[in-house]
Structures are given as structure tokens and as C-alpha cells.
Amino acid sequence: MSTGDRGKDGGKDRSFIDSAFLRNFGTERTSSCTGACERTLVLQFHIQFAILSTVRATNGRFFYVECDYMTSPVRVRFAPSPTGYLHVGGLRTALYNFLFARHNGGKFILRIEDTDQSRKVEGAIENLVSTLKWAGIEYDEGIDRPGPFGPYVQSERLEVYRDHARRLIESGNAYYCFCTPQRLEELRRRQAAAKLTSSYDRRCRTLPQKDAAARVEAGERHVVRMKIPLEGDLTFNDLIRGDVTISYSILDDQVILKSDGFPTYHLAVVVDDHLMQISHVIRGEEWLPSTPKHILLYRYFEWDVPEFAHLPLLLNPDKSKLSKRQGDVAVEDYRAKGYLKEAIVNFVALLGWSPGDEREIFTLEELIREFSLDRVGKSGAVFNVEKLNWLNFEHLRRKSAEEVLALLKEELARSPFASNIPGDAYLLRVIASMRERAGFVRDFIEKCPYFYQAPTRYDPEVVKKRWKAESFSHLQRLAQEFARLEQPTENDFEVALKRTAEELKIKASELIHPLRLAVSGVGAGPGLYEILAILGKEEVLKRIHTAIEKVK
């Protein structure tokens, strides 16, 4: 919990606080505790639903709290730059924003941050959008969901940023800079050689505004830089980390408008977040150090500052920031590998957030119901595929047979058995028998190809272990028994097999194992009688005869 001071408002304290808190503490508590105590409480409990419009002392000791309940003050956004694929870290950021919005009855916006022309990748936006939608993360406003604050693509808003840059120059909070990249490069080299912290030396900051304007007018290449106060520091509150203080002395006069006329992230994010009425900025921890620059911009524009929540990073197994080279990082990769969206969403939600009790399996709806920022942790989390696999298994298990059937048919269409896909009734029986053996949909094919095709080879290991010299005659005899059955069920097969074993004076397992090998080619799988019943008498007999000929 933290203070949510929204700044300049004529001395009035305006904090975001939780409506539930207000209901609980609003009237009764205020009159039963001292002003100082109440104030502390309010500040500690601040959350997000209502604006505290008045906090004033009466009879010298008590505070009364009045509040305006806002209908739906929460507006959050996911603002990726379209550089190719959707990173799992990005998916988590998007998910947390989405969950936060839905949980609080707010809006979730998708904004594309494509202000770096050199990093633009063809088709990246489409891919981003389709992956997000696949995962079930639906946004209320965005590229293809028009809203009142569009356009939602930054490259289509260049005029807005230029206007705002101009405003900052006029108010004296930014200035034109004509330093060439060469000079800056040289500057950095000298600073490095002298073992100094590299930063812009602010040469153009003191240029007379008139001269600078004239040079711009004359067409001289330039950028716009924001002014950082020469001394002091800035403390802001992060919903996840608490107070963070950063000294101005280490901040650069950041470029906010590039020489190509595009804004940098810092300008664009602040302008858009304000114009789009974003209430909470929930983003990756990599932005924590530059947040003071953003807050400074809000102040320069005289805008209210939104709440900030910086999410811990996702890590590689070696704890470095999750990146390519150490496994897959694209959501698309996991999708292609056959992971269920339910599993990925569940898994990613648990990387940094926990429900507080011992539940592990969540649907998206349950996550919406349970999610809250104050149960988000502060430390980075390693992306651990083992647990994702387990979650995939759990979510697959929870799907109805019909759902799995649909998925299986899609998978079969892409498989070697595409030309000969069995009917639904048959597939349903396969699904029932393979359920607890399948972690992925494709396991209903790959772990039991014998349901789609007679074995073409017999696992040599199993042959060695289970196939005895007598097995030929035993199976011969068994085939004769089976041949007499009419439309045999699982139980009929079992009874017939046990009777045969008795007559042969051998243990049932001496028939079971060779038979399993004969019909499936492998040594593992569902119960044998289940397999037999699914395959059917004719197929079983055929496979027994083939095995007798081919196994040696």
C-alpha cells in the first residue's frame, strides 16, 4: 500500500482509495480515531476506486472523509512495440493489465508503440493482435476496436507529439538541441576515457530561445530535449515496490523528439497515457529508472500523474532477463508446440502473482475474480517449463471429451493419418482411454498410433522381455478363442483371455504382454482389454496373425 497523491490540487489531498475501504472505514472509523491516525490509514489503504475529494479537520481532532465514487475510473493499457513476436513477458504484462481492468470493472486498451522506424517489422502488429486474442486477452480499445481516444498507433499521432513538444519548449521545460550524433559520440568517448558517467553535457540548454527557433526555422537538423532540474531528487510511489527515490543528477536531458520528427518513448508514453486517460501504468521493471522523467513531464504539462506498478522481470534459468538463445520466448512458439492457451495464461499469471492460498489451477475467469496488484511479488521469476507442462496436462484433463475431440481432429488433420481419420465415436473411446496419459493433444496420436494404424514394427526391447518361444502357440490359441466371440466387449475379451490362460495352465500375464505387443507394437498404454474393445475383434485377430508371422 502506498500513498496515491495526485499532485497539485489546491492543497486538497486527493488520493485514490478502495471503495470497500471507504465503506468499511469511511464514516465509523473517521469519527473514532484521531486525525493523524485516520490520515495515516487513508494513505496506507489508498487503492483505486474513488477519489477522496475532501479531507478536513473538524473540531481540531477528527477528519471527515467525503468521496466521489467514480463509475469506472480504471483504464489501463498494454503498449508493445511491434518488433516481431509476442514475448512471454509481454504476455504477462498484457495479462496483468487485462486482469486488473476486468477485476475492477475498468477498460483495457491496446496501444502500439511504433515510434522507432528502424525496428519496425512487417506483420508484427497483426501477429501481436492475433496472439493476444488467441490467449483470450480481449481489449476494449485498440487498433481494430475504435474508441474515443484513437488512433491507437503512435505513428499515426505524430502531430500530437510535435504539438506537445512545442508546448514544452514554450513553457521553458524543453529546448532544441543541434548537437550532431558525431559530437555526442565524441562526448561519450571522452567521458568513458575519463571514467565519468556518460551523459549529455547540456550544451544547447542555454542557447537563447530566439536563436534556436531561428535555426530550426532555417531547417537545421535538431532534436528536442526535456530539461531535468539541475539539483534535487524525485520520489514516487510504486504500487509494487513502495517509494522509489532518484536523484536528478543522474538523469540526462532526455531527447523527447527525434530529428526524424518522431517522439521517443518518454514523450509518447506520457502524452498518450494522459490523453487516453490511463489511470494505472502497469509495465515491466525495466521502466522503473526512467519513471522520474515521465513524472517530470506530467508536471511540466500540469497533468495528474497516474499510478505506477512496475512488474518484476521474467528470467532465464540462469536468472538473466528472459531472452532468446535460452529457449523459446515467443508465445507463438509455445502455441506451436501444442500448449493450451489456458495453461500458458495460468502459468504466466503465477509468475509473480499468487492467490494467497494453495490453489494452482485457474481459468481466466477465476483469475479475473482473484487478481490484485498487492499480491504481485517484487522479485524476478524464472520461466520453468516443467510446471507449464504439468499445467497443460491439468487443463487438458479438465476439458470435456467433446472439446478434446475437436482439438484432436484438428491435430489429426495435420498428422500422417489425415487421410484416414476415424469417426467421432471411435475417437471418443480413444480419448477416454488415453486421458491420463496425455499431456498434450498430440499425445492422443503420438503416444498411441496403434489406434490409427496397425503396428509396423514391434519394440525390440519389449519383444525381448515379453515374447517367449511359447507365445506363438499361445496367441494362436487365443485367436481361436477370440474368433468365437460375438461383438465382444471389454469384459468378453477379459473373460475369454482368462479362460484361455487357465486352460493353458499359465498366468494371464503370459498372454497379456505378448498380446499387447501384438496389437500395439509397444509395451505401454491403456488397459489391454480397453485397447482390444476399441480396436474390435476383426482388427485384433488380424494383428495377432500379423504378429505371429512378423515377430521373431
Place this chain on the structure above:
RNA sequence: GGCCCUAUCGUCUAACGGUUCAGGACGCAGCCCUCUCAAGGCUGAAAUACGGGUUCGAUUCCCGUUAGGGCUACCA
């Protein structure tokens, strides 16, 4: 280098100063079940980085050390 953030089993985490031999989950090992493989059940190994404080009492609060990460661009 400078600045910022972080620190509980191998991994994800719970514990919001006190019924904690630090709980759960994944993974791992063993046992049970069993026609195999799974699933399931039971059991086990496994953690508060270190050092100082504060306190009657610290995983929990403070400081330092160490370690890891992030940032340090006319990239986001």
C-alpha cells in the same frame, strides 16, 4: 563504473513480528495400487544468502556486506 530494484527448498511461491520441527505446487526419490505405461494415494530429501542491530520475540522492521537483475541511446 554510476544509479535503481531484488533476495524463503533446484524452480514457482505462502507466511503481511508470536499455535512454524518454515506451508503448498512443479520436479526428484521410495512405497502402495497394477497386465504395461500412466493416473491416483502415501512417504521422503530439499529453503529463510551473510553480518549487525530494533524487539520479550524476527523469514517478517532497520543498516551494512554479498549476490543477481535492470537502467545508463535521436531503442522500446
